[in-house]
Amino acid sequence: MRLKLLLAALILPFAVPAGAALAPGAKAPDFTAQGASAGQPFTVKLSTALKKGPVVLYFFPAAFTAGCNAEAHAFAEALPDFTKAGATVIGMTAGNVDQLAKFSSEHCAGKFAVAAASPEVIKGYDVLLKKPDGTATAITSRTSFVIAPNGRVLFAHTDMSPADHVRMTLEAVQKYNHSKHH
Numbered sequence: 680m681r682l683k684l685l686l687a688a689l690i691l692p693f694a695v696p697a698g699a700a701l702a703p704g705a706k707a708p709d710f711t712a713q714g715a716s717a718g719q720p721f722t723v724k725l726s727t728a729l730k731k732g733p734v735v736l737y738f739f740p741a742a743f744t745a746g747c748n749a750e751a752h753a754f755a756e757a758l759p760d761f762t763k764a765g766a767t768v769i770g771m772t773a774g775n776v777d778q779l780a781k782f783s784s785e786h787c788a789g790k791f792a793v794a795a796a797s798p799e800v801i802k803g804y805d806v807l808l809k810k811p812d813g814t815a816t817a818i819t820s821r822t823s824f825v826i827a828p829n830g831r832v833l834f835a836h837t838d839m840s841p842a843d844h845v846r847m848t849l850e851a852v853q854k855y856n857h858s859k860h861h
Contacts, residue, residue: 700835700837701824703831704832705831706830706831706832707736707804707824707831707832708799708803708804709724709725710724711724712794712796713795714771714794714795715780715783715792715793717789718780718784719780721783723792723794725830726830728769729828729829732828733766733767733828733855734769734825734826735761735766735767735768735769735825735826735849736825737754737848738770738772738801738806738819738821738822739770739772739774739819740774740820741775742774742778742779742786744774746839748786750821750845751770751787751793753844753845754768755786755787755791758791760849764853765852768791769792769793769794770787770791770793770794772796773796773801773819774819779793796819801819807819807820820837820839821841822837823835823836823844824848825852825855833855834847836848
């Protein structure tokens with residue numbers, strides 16, 4: 680566990696996203712994943728979440744790293760805005776999944792679920808993080824998606840900086856809602 684975090688800390692500054700993530704308009708692959716919400720075991724199923732409205736699905740490299748902690752905190756702080764817009768927020772990672780219960784209560788403030796991304800989910804969403812030489816890491820890129828209730832990707836953003844993910848996904852949800860009413 681500590682070795683994986685250490686490796687992530689060493690790799691992240693030099694890693695690059697795998698390439699184009701699943702593009703807007705594409706059908707988002709459905710999945711069921713084990714994770715945690717407010718420190719408790721939780722099963723995430725995309726198709727179930729989509730029945731409630733749009734879903735913000737954000738992938739992050741590893742829990743308890745500076746950028747991922749900041750991003751989770753920012754999503755937790757903005758959750759009332761996402762809820763008002765009818766959106767569900769789900770975080771996913773392939774990094775240190777054994778720490779998700781603790782991460783969900785500490786950095787997600789118990790406000791949304793985080794789950795373990797399987798190799799199939801990582802491939803389906805094209806979010807594998809690669810080193811500059813093109814070799815794969817064992818972690819996901821920082822990529823955020825907004826998925827419409829019909830399962831189509833409305834928005835995708837990949838950037839290793841967590842700075843704009845919350846703002847951009849909220850704007851995409853609000854734009855989607857606006858287009859439904861006009």
